[in-house]
Amino acid sequence: MSVDERRRVKRLPREVRERQILDAAVQVFSERGYHNASMDEISDVAGVSKPMIYAYLGSKEDLFAACVQRESANLLEAVAGGVDVDLAPDMQLWDGLRAFFDYVGEQRAGWRVLHRQAISQGGPYSDELVAMRRRAIGLVDTLLVRTATKQGLDEHATSATEALAAAVVGAAESLADWWLDHPEVPSRIVAARLMNLAWMGFGDLVEGNTWSPRG
Amino acid sequence: MSVDERRRVKRLPREVRERQILDAAVQVFSERGYHNASMDEISDVAGVSKPMIYAYLGSKEDLFAACVQRESANLLEAVAGGVDVDLAPDMQLWDGLRAFFDYVGEQRAGWRVLHRQAISQGGPYSDELVAMRRRAIGLVDTLLVRTATKQGLDEHATSATEALAAAVVGAAESLADWWLDHPEVPSRIVAARLMNLAWMGFGDLVEGNTWSPRG
DNA sequence: GCGTATATCTACTTGCAGGTAAGGCTACGG
DNA sequence: CCGTAGCCTTACCTGCAAGTAGATATACGC
Numbered sequence: 105m106s107v108d109e110r111r112r113v114k115r116l117p118r119e120v121r122e123r124q125i126l127d128a129a130v131q132v133f134s135e136r137g138y139h140n141a142s143m144d145e146i147s148d149v150a151g152v153s154k155p156m157i158y159a160y161l162g163s164k165e166d167l168f169a170a171c172v173q174r175e176s177a178n179l180l181e182a183v184a185g186g187v188d189v190d191l192a193p194d195m196q197l198w199d200g201l202r203a204f205f206d207y208v209g210e211q212r213a214g215w216r217v218l219h220r221q222a223i224s225q226g227g228p229y230s231d232e233l234v235a236m237r238r239r240a241i242g243l244v245d246t247l248l249v250r251t252a253t254k255q256g257l258d259e260h261a262t263s264a265t266e267a268l269a270a271a272v273v274g275a276a277e278s279l280a281d282w283w284l285d286h287p288e289v290p291s292r293i294v295a296a297r298l299m300n301l302a303w304m305g306f307g308d309l310v311e312g313n314t315w316s317p318r319g
Numbered sequence: 320m321s322v323d324e325r326r327r328v329k330r331l332p333r334e335v336r337e338r339q340i341l342d343a344a345v346q347v348f349s350e351r352g353y354h355n356a357s358m359d360e361i362s363d364v365a366g367v368s369k370p371m372i373y374a375y376l377g378s379k380e381d382l383f384a385a386c387v388q389r390e391s392a393n394l395l396e397a398v399a400g401g402v403d404v405d406l407a408p409d410m411q412l413w414d415g416l417r418a419f420f421d422y423v424g425e426q427r428a429g430w431r432v433l434h435r436q437a438i439s440q441g442g443p444y445s446d447e448l449v450a451m452r453r454r455a456i457g458l459v460d461t462l463l464v465r466t467a468t469k470q471g472l473d474e475h476a477t478s479a480t481e482a483l484a485a486a487v488v489g490a491a492e493s494l495a496d497w498w499l500d501h502p503e504v505p506s507r508i509v510a511a512r513l514m515n516l517a518w519m520g521f522g523d524l525v526e527g528n529t530w531s532p533r534g
Numbered sequence: 535g536c537g538t539a540t541a542t543c544t545a546c547t548t549g550c551a552g553g554t555a556a557g558g559c560t561a562c563g564g
Numbered sequence: 565c566c567g568t569a570g571c572c573t574t575a576c577c578t579g580c581a582a583g584t585a586g587a588t589a590t591a592c593g594c
Binding site: 137138139140194195198220221223224225234264267268270271272274275277278279281282285289293294296297298299300301302303304305306307308309313314315316317 | 413436438440479483486492508511514516520523529531
Binding site: 535536537538539540541542543544545546547548549550551552553554555556557558559560561562563564 | 565566567568569570571572573574575576577578579580581582583584585586587588589590591592593594
């Protein structure tokens, strides 16, 4: 229907069609949510007929899984590619955050699918996500531990690094989510806010300046 | 089906039935997600027949909206009730966080519905959530601003309080979400982790110790 | 007791969306 | 040329779950 005037491009190689379908699927899933997205609409947006999707990508679940997989791979690649492991830990965290928020800013639909949709579906979709998050937490944790040990480690601080890493990763996800609804803030600023909170808060922990009720 | 032996209790007042139905709905929505939850299952769990739900709570959307509304009101009440506005700002934040995580710990199903389901549905459901989050951010922001001004405010810090408040609220939500999958950690500890990150990080900001690349 | 309002059920209709059958068209190797 | 492989479509089937019609049963006021 949407493809009435600009005449349907015909007989493209499978590879290209698959990309078009995935693009359309990500867009529609992100706008409507998994269940409210219909295969008919996806096929329409992609500019192909429905059986093509089933022929190339399988069932609706399969299609969604393919979206999650592609987007999460892209995200991971973007972040990993933006970080130089030879730099100091804080710079690595900074570069990672910047790459992350840049990616989210450019691929809002992709991020929505990953974060809001995949997580709210139970089951095997979110496994991919859980794995990705685990890797992210691991990366951050490594940075924190390296920093803590470099400064003469305090056992209280090191035992908390993993939870802290999880909090930072969670905060990043959540901030990205928040940012979806405040697009006027530049990526750089969002990253800086989190960096301040995370690195300064962590720095205090390393130095033993913890907060506690009554003290 | 689930109510075969313990004989169905008959002719209860509407008020009671509505509560039972909402309880069942929250449970089923949280387990299955909005779309995979069927009205038949909800009616079954509630111990009434399907038309009762339509008679009392309206359509499936209406029912879900009612769940979101009730749960978000409960959450807000729990948090507000746990905070004494005459205490110092840090203690207020601490008490609020504790109340929040306690609530989430006790009402996992309710939180799942609020956070994972309501947010992934677009549309009017999430409005309630957005409003609630806005109020939460406002509360935190108030605390931060009060602290910043008390210590002789720095313009850089005050301009950032709202974003910081958003980050803290987001981090709290996200940590709660993370906690759903790590129930072995006690509520108190989760709250303490976040408190450390937030308050210490913020304290540094107030004192002008901001992080910046190359500095 | 009797009628009215309210609580409640069984059994049905219906529409949408996931999935498929069956075949047509075009390119390209031989 | 011509046939085979693979791109692509129209038109259909079907099941599930949202929503409803219409009847029944019980409490409670008078």
